[in-house]
Amino acid sequence: MDWIGIIEREGHALSAAARHDTTAAVPTCPGWDVDELLKHVSTTHRWAEKILRERLMDRGSFETPPHGGSLSWYEAGLEALVETMRGIDPATSVWTFGPDRTAAFWFRRQAHETAVHRVDAELATGAVTPIDPALAVDGIAESLEVFVPRTARNAAKAGGTLHLHTTDAEGEWLLRFGDGEVAVEIGHAKGDAAVRGPAGDLYLWMWGRGTGETLERFGDDELPERFLALTRV
Numbered sequence: 001m002d003w004i005g006i007i008e009r010e011g012h013a014l015s016a017a018a019r020h021d022t023t024a025a026v027p028t029c030p031g032w033d034v035d036e037l038l039k040h041v042s043t044t045h046r047w048a049e050k051i052l053r054e055r056l057m058d059r060g061s062f063e064t065p066p067h068g069g070s071l072s073w074y075e076a077g078l079e080a081l082v083e084t085m086r087g088i089d090p091a092t093s094v095w096t097f098g099p100d101r102t103a104a105f106w107f108r109r110q111a112h113e114t115a116v117h118r119v120d121a122e123l124a125t126g127a128v129t130p131i132d133p134a135l136a137v138d139g140i141a142e143s144l145e146v147f148v149p150r151t152a153r154n155a156a157k158a159g160g161t162l163h164l165h166t167t168d169a170e171g172e173w174l175l176r177f178g179d180g181e182v183a184v185e186i187g188h189a190k191g192d193a194a195v196r197g198p199a200g201d202l203y204l205w206m207w208g209r210g211t212g213e214t215l216e217r218f219g220d221d222e223l224p225e226r227f228l229a230l231t232r233v
Contacts (some may be wrong), residue, residue, distance in 0.1 A: 003107035004085050006135060010114040011078040013129065014041065017121035018071055024124040028209050034124050039065035041117045042077040048106045049081040052088050057095050081110065098146040109146075112139045116207050123209070131200035133169035139203045140164065144173060144184045151231045152182045158226040163191035166199035175227070193223035208232070 022035040029037060046063045050056065066073050090104035098105050115131060116139075122128040131139075148155060158177040165172045165188075174189040175182055195202065197215035205212040208228065217224060 001108075001111075001134070001138060003104075003111045004082055006111040006132075007078075007085070007107075007114050008082055010111065010118045011045075011082075014114060014118040014121045015071065015075055015078070017118065017125045018074070020125035022071060026120050026124045028120050028123055034121055035070045037117060037120055037124070038070040038074040041114065042070070042074040044113055045074075045077045045081045045110060048110050049077070049084045051094050052092075052103055052106055053084045055092060055094055057093070059095055059097075097150075099149075108138070108142060111135070112142055115139070116204070116209065119204060119209055131203055133166070133199040136199035136203035137166055137169045137171040140166070140171060140173070140199070140206060143206055144175070148175075148182050148184070148231055153180045155182050155227065155230045156180050158223060158230050160192035160220060160223055161189075162223055162227055163189060163194040163196075164202065165194065165196035166202055167197055169199045171199060177227075191219065193217070193219040193221070195224050 018034050018038055022033065022038065024034050026032045026034060026037050032040075043062050043065055047060065050060050050063075054060070085107060088103050090102060090107055092103040093101060094103050094106070096102075096105040098109070115135060119128055119131070156177045156179065160177060162175045162177070163172070164175070172186070172188050174185040174187070174191055176185070195205070195212075195215050195217055201210065201212065201214045204210045205215060206228070
C-alpha cells in the first residue's frame, strides 16, 4: 500500500477541512475544537518524524505545540513527515509500540492516524468523504494487531466471541474473549455476536466515529459495545 501517498492525501484533506473554521467543535473528540485537533495530529506527526529521522530506539519526546498558528504548524509538520519517510528504508529498525519494530510501522500508523482525524475535521466543518475500503480493511487489521493486544486484559472481560465482517472488501475476523486474552482469527466463523457492513463504516465504528447505523448486527446486542468500551486507548 502507498502509505506516503495516503498520508499526503488524507493530510491535505484534513488541512482543507480545518481551513473552514479552526474554532469549530469536534463532535467525536469532546472538549476539542479544530485547532486542538490540528495540534494533536501535528504533535503525533512530528513525534513519528523525529523517531524516523533520528533512527531512535526509544520513544523520544513530543514537541510542544505553538500558542497560535496551528494550521501552518500542522502543514509544516506534515511536509516534514512525508519528506523524512521518502528518505528512509521502511525496513530500518526504530522504536515502535507495536509488534513491527521497523520504520514501516510508522508509515502504516500515521496513515491511519491521519485518516481517522481527517474524518474528525470533516465532521466538525463539513461533509465527510468516504474512507477507501482497502485502507479501512487494513485499519481494522491494524487495530486488532496493535491496539487490542494493549488492552487485552481488560478487553477479555467482554466475554464470548465477536465476528467482524466487511461487505465491500475482503475482511473477516473472529475475536475470542477470555482468560485475560483476546485471540484473533482471520476468516469466516460464527460468533456470539456479529457486526458487518461497509469497510469504512466498520473501521470508523471501531474508532468511535459515527453511530454505526449502516452496520448490521446479529446475536448478542451488548457484546459489540462492551468490546468498544473495553478497548478504548
